[in-house]
Amino acid sequence: xxxxxxxxxxxxxxxxxxxxxxxxxxxxxxxxxxxxxxxxxxxxxxxxxxxxxxxxxxxxxxxxxxxxxxxxxxxxxxxxxxxxxxxxxxxxxxxxxxxxxxxxxxxxxxxxxxxxxxxxxxxxxxxxxxxxxxxxxxxxxxxxxxxxxxxxxxxxxxxxxxxxxxxxxxxxxxxxxxxx
Numbered sequence: 001x002x003x004x005x006x007x008x009x010x011x012x013x014x015x016x017x018x019x020x021x022x023x024x025x026x027x028x029x030x031x032x033x034x035x036x037x038x039x040x041x042x043x044x045x046x047x048x049x050x051x052x053x054x055x056x057x058x059x060x061x062x063x064x065x066x067x068x069x070x071x072x073x074x075x076x077x078x079x080x081x082x083x084x085x086x087x088x089x090x091x092x093x094x095x096x097x098x099x100x101x102x103x104x105x106x107x108x109x110x111x112x113x114x115x116x117x118x119x120x121x122x123x124x125x126x127x128x129x130x131x132x133x134x135x136x137x138x139x140x141x142x143x144x145x146x147x148x149x150x151x152x153x154x155x156x157x158x159x160x161x162x163x164x165x166x167x168x169x170x171x172x173x174x175x176x177x178x179x180x
Contacts, residue, residue, distance in 0.1 A: 003164040006043050006096045007179075013061035014177045025063030035065040042068040044096040045088045045163075047148060049075045053172045054102050060177075068094055074107025074144065075099055076126045077151040085152060089163045097152050097163050100177070101145030102170040108141050142169055146180055 001009065017023075045068045046056040056062075056069050068088040070081055077085075077099065088094045101108075110116045111127035112135065130147030131140040145167040152165035167180040 001043055003095050007164075007166070010044060010060045010098065011177070011179075014059060014175075016061045017059055018175050020061065023058045023061055023063075025057060025061055025066065027063050031064045040065050040068075040092060042066055042088065042092060042094050044068070044098060045070065045085055045094045046098045046100055047072070047075050047077060047081055047085070047152075048100040048170075049073060049102055049105055049107065051102060051106065051172075054100070054170055056100060059100075059170055059175070068092060072123075073120075074105060074111075074123045074127050075101055075148055076107070076123050076144075077148040078126065082152070082155050085163075086156065089156065095163050097149070097156075097165040099145050099148035099152065099165070099167045100170055101141050101148075101167065103138060103141060103172050105141050105144070108144055109137065112137060112140060142167075142180055145169060149180075 042065060047070045048054050048056050050071045050073045056067055070084050072081060085097055107123050108127055110120055111124040115121050116124035127144055130144040134140045134143055149165045149167035156162050169178050
């Protein structure tokens with residue numbers, strides 16, 4: 001699939017998700033055996049928050065082997081996430097990276113409230129850089145996702161051979177993904 005076809009596939013999956021009661025992605029024994037024997041070839045990387053309400057495989061209605069999902073509170077992009085993204089793009093051939101923020105993100109909320117406590121501060125430090133002086137919760141969530149996509153672009157490039165890095169926002173109430 002081309003990069004544009006992958007984005008269209010993700011959008012179509014999210015459209016199905018809006019009215020679905022279950023995910024019809026392939027989780028069969030056959031796909032488990034196939035990906036064991038032939039390896040994984042995910043068509044997209046999704047960096048998402050660890051929030052239990054944000055499940056990229058369901059949000060995009062995918063099955064085993066379709067997405068390379070990296071989850072970290074606040075969908076923060078650090079060297080560790082960049083290493084995973086680079087692995088997925090360079091070794092597994094994933095041409096698209098989606099940094100998926102979401103509404104009502106607790107990590108962004110922690111950053112807006114201050115620095116966070118103990119280890120949470122390691123996340124809020126990155127989020128503070130991403131959101132600057134923004135005080136609006138939803139705008140800050142968007143800025144955080146956009147900053148993550150920019151970090152990926154800066155690290156992996158933007159040429160024709162580079163992965164396409166995009167930011168998107170998941171609305172935890174409606175289930176809809178908007179592309180930033």
